[in-house]
Amino acid sequence: MQLKIGNISAIELAKTYGTPLYVYDKSILLNKMKELKDSFPNSKICYAIKANSNLDILKIIANGGFGADCSNAIELSYAKKAGFNLKNSLFTAVNPKDEDLKFALESGVTINLDDISILKRLLNFGTPEIISFRINPGFGKGKFPGIVVGGSGTKFGMNEDLAREAYKLAKQKGIKRFGIHMMTGSCVLYEDYFEELTFAIQEIANRISQSLDINFEFIDIGGGLGVPYEPHEKALNLKSIGERVEKAFTYPATLFLEPGRFFVAESGTLLTQVTTIKNNFIGVDAGMSTLLRPALYNAYHPIVLANNTESEYIQEANIVGPICENTDCFAKNRAMPLVKEKDILAIQVVGAYGFVMSSRYNGLLRPAEILVDNEKIEVIREREKIDDVI
Template sequence: MHHFHYTGQKLHCESVDLAAVARLHGTPTYVYSARTIEDNYRRLAASLTGLDLQICYAMKANSNLAVLRLFANLGAAFDLVSGGELKRVTAAGGSTARSVFAGVGKTEAEIRLALETGVFGFHVESEPELARINHVAGQLGRKAPIAIRVNPDVDAKTHAKITTGKSDNKFGIPLKVAAAAYEAAAKYPHLEIKGVQMHIGSQLTSAEPFVEAVQKVIPFVEQLKQAYGISYFSVGGGIGIVYQDALASGDAAWWSARPEGERPLTPEAYGAALKPLLAPLGLKILLEPGRFLVGNAGVLLTRVEYLKRGSNKNFLVVDAAMNDLVRPAMYEAYHELVPLLRDSARPALKADIVGPICESGDCFAKDRTLQTVGEGEFVAFMSAGAYGYTMASRYNTRAMAAEVLVSGSRFELVNARENFDAMLAGEKIPGFLKT
């Protein structure tokens, strides 16, 4: 659930009128709800009460410094996948000592930075990576804490581009050969075996794939505990969010009214399914959620530029584009679109929702029905808090969007809209072209 709702005819984030944000800071602008993030974090933690639990926020979903500081204040650690993300955690005042470093392509420079800064563990994706981490740790005269990511070959039944737990994905070491990988790791003098990790994919809407994967890996976890005295088991992240009917899903009544088979996966259902499996292990349990914590906590505000009426199709042209929110173009992803000023008296409009970029792929939705809106009015893409700004680009020399954080009746610009000078700051014309 989330805290975006209509108060009268106006769309609000918590107690803030989103039209006021759009008028003050312009568009496109991402807006995040602090209360939604806090609620999501606390519900997930409560669902696994009794376990020695460490939540490592997967910051690739949303790495804004204010969002990271909010998580740090809540007690979260972080799941990092680059040296840049590690530096962001430090800049936000978060704990790297409780955070994990994942990813299939860690460079020597990133490994060195992580060792010098101090991380809870490296989640290792391959045997060559074991050798590289050992080499860098040896140069620094340290022991590197590691856990190997095992691939349980479980179909998460999610989008092909975000599944990670099948044998034909690039991630992890197949479960059937993972024992040999641990034997190899044990022979390296500068590695310390601390745990084991798995992650089967993103946007899972059922607990069954999680249960299947955990049940498949548990016997191996028990073997590792006996053989190497491991102290933790990371079960990854992947809990999905609501994209369709996203605005309605902020209402508790909406959830309870859904037929049982159509209810999205809740943290309570997730915890009820996994806690009985994990508790007997007697290990620290790491979770690495990203989208679940921030996805429904954000919207992208945009302004209508034109309503282009055609003989066969209408086009609603907005000032946001695929460079701001790439998920529809990349994943064919659905984002609900709602007006900031709701007016039931207006006729319905059926249109393709498109941006200004010179690509046919710059299309947010086809044949979408909403109330008629015109030039200068504001609309919001819902469920845009995850993989929105973090996947944005400057394509067509478009500036990166602004970001705003809301808490109650307060809101603050936490990332200013990029200006043209900043876009060109790292570029230059070489002397040999200056004639």
């Protein structure tokens, strides 16, 4: 049986639109949006745009009533263009440029700063009504070391003492409304963690509120909700996480979350054509420039033969791209069926941190992106052509 995405054969998509090709299944995205809303009925959810910033994907999420979490002026421009309500959105920048700060201030988004020095720079452009600071609680969690973004030695956020100084300065400068934020890591499948985070940030918020006599309007526990990539990994029970987190949240404020991966990861598939079979190497036309995660983190992605999803495994193969690096490898010693030249492989769970991390390294042009809604197909990004880049 051929792999289907929505109601469309992956082989037909590859024939019509060429490979490598990112394909998103709209129904999966909509289900994830619903799951998030149903699991956190009393919270505000901002989509972290960095996970997938295709404008059509952003429009679907904005239409669902979510806010956006943006990391710079460019992402903020995407959010505006996609129709996100910026009053419900956050700007969480690391080492922002002055231009980013000015743009954020003018756009009316809630600004969440990483350091007291950045507040001083921001105040050169005006005084926001509300300000938030990113706390580094001294711990973090994530699937790979590169995505643990809390804890000592990481560049993110401020410890509690420094944050207290930052809020104090903000109050002195006339800012009257406050939020507090924490983002400690990505792709967490440990279910207790989100409740632990909620307790941890509330304790910090309580101490800072009492010592400075300020109230927080919102408390943001960040993103980090993981999805299963590997066969042994289990999906999070989001309903139970939501119940536990909302029960743990007793501070009189609005709870914010800012997931990225959870919205989009599972809706995305990368179709790639087999160009070469050499010993136990299966060479394909996508490379680390098309999908970086395996090279960057040694990340696992499921890979299936789209021509026949039911064929038996007969070999252990390395699935590799056309780029001059040993890291240009999507899977090592992976159990695979018989694969022939021109077959199509589907690399799955690539909707988050997939296309957005692509590059033109080794001359590879960026692939097209397609949105499938049951029988309906929409090209949501044209394939790059050589004339676009020369």
